[in-house]
Amino acid sequence: MAELAHEEDESATFYSLPVSPWLGTGAEMLTAEGALSRTVWQVMDFDGNSAQLMAPLRAQIEAQGYAPVFACDSTLCGGFDFRFAMDVTPEPAMHVDLGDFSYFVGRMETAEGDAFLALLTSRGGARGYIHLVRISPADMAPVSVAVSTRSPDAEEIADLGESLDRLGAATLTDLSFSTGSATLSDGDYPSLTELAAYLVEHPSTRVVLVGHTDAEGSLEGNIALSRARAEAVRTYLIERFGVSAGQMAAEGVGYLAPRANNASDEGRQQNRRVEVVVTSTR
Incomplete structure (x- = not known):
C-alpha cells in the first residue's frame, strides 16, 4: 500500500536540479523557474530496490511527454556526495539509502515554457520511498503517477x-x-x-x-x-x-x-x- 507522506506547492520559485554525476567538487546543476509541486509517497511492505520502483514510474512520466535529461543510480550518481547535492524533503517523510537510490530528470516543452520533473526513489526498512518534484508553468495540468504497491519479484543475489x-x-x-x-x-x-x-x-x-x-x-x-x-x-x-x-x-x-x-x-x-x-x- 502506498501512502502520501508529504505534499507542498509554491506558486513561483527557483529550484536547482543535479543533471550530471558528482564531478569531484560538485555536480552540474540546472536551475528551473516556475510553480513548484513536491510530493512524497511511502510504499509499505516493500522488499524490492530503488530501480524496481523507478522503472514503471519513469515509463509513465515519459509516456506523458517528458524527455530524459539525466538519470543515474546511487553508484553512477556519485553516492554520498551526490545525494547531498539534491534538495530532498527530510526525514521522516523521505528517506534516502545512500547505497540504493535512483534518480531521473525529465523535461517537457509546452506552449507556456519548459516543465521539469525530478523523480527520486529509494528504500529503507520495509518501505519504498518516492520523491517527485515538478517545476512548471502555473497553468499546466498536474502530473499523474500511479504507484504500484505490488512487491517486485526480484531475483535474490546471495554472492x-x-x-x-x-x-x-x-x-x-x-x-x-x-x-x-x-x-x-x-x-x-x-x-x-x-x-x-x-x-x-x-x-x-x-x-x-x-x-x-x-x-x-x-x-x-x-x-x-x-x-x-x-x-x-x-x-x-x-x-x-x-x-x-x-x-x-x-x-x-x-x-x-x-x-x-x-x-x-x-x-x-x-x-x-x-x-x-x-x-x-x-
Whole structure:
C-alpha cells in the first residue's frame, strides 16, 4: 500500500536540479523557474530496490511527454556526495539509502515554457520511498503517477561479488557491533573474506565503506560512530587480507538509513552494519 507522506506547492520559485554525476567538487546543476509541486509517497511492505520502483514510474512520466535529461543510480550518481547535492524533503517523510537510490530528470516543452520533473526513489526498512518534484508553468495540468504497491519479484543475489558487479553495492550482513561500539566482535566474517578476495581480484575497483548505527543516541554522535565502524572494517581488510588502502574510503551516515525498525533489539542489530558501494572501476 502506498501512502502520501508529504505534499507542498509554491506558486513561483527557483529550484536547482543535479543533471550530471558528482564531478569531484560538485555536480552540474540546472536551475528551473516556475510553480513548484513536491510530493512524497511511502510504499509499505516493500522488499524490492530503488530501480524496481523507478522503472514503471519513469515509463509513465515519459509516456506523458517528458524527455530524459539525466538519470543515474546511487553508484553512477556519485553516492554520498551526490545525494547531498539534491534538495530532498527530510526525514521522516523521505528517506534516502545512500547505497540504493535512483534518480531521473525529465523535461517537457509546452506552449507556456519548459516543465521539469525530478523523480527520486529509494528504500529503507520495509518501505519504498518516492520523491517527485515538478517545476512548471502555473497553468499546466498536474502530473499523474500511479504507484504500484505490488512487491517486485526480484531475483535474490546471495554472492557479494555478483551484487557488486550487478548492483554496485552490497551489505556486509554478518558483521557484529555492540551498541555504541566501533569494535568488530571476535569471530570470522565470511563477507569480509569475500570482499577482500573481490578487491584483490579487481585492483582498479574503488569502493566506499558506509557505516550505519541504530537510533540510540544523538545524530552527531552516531554519524561519528558509523564512520568509525566503516574505518574499523577498512583497517581489518588492510591488516588481515592485505587489501590496498587506496581502494577503500570510509564514511558514516549514523541512523539515517535503517534497514529495520529500531524499536526492537533485532531491528537495532540489523541497523548496526556496514555497506559497500562501488564508486569507480578505473
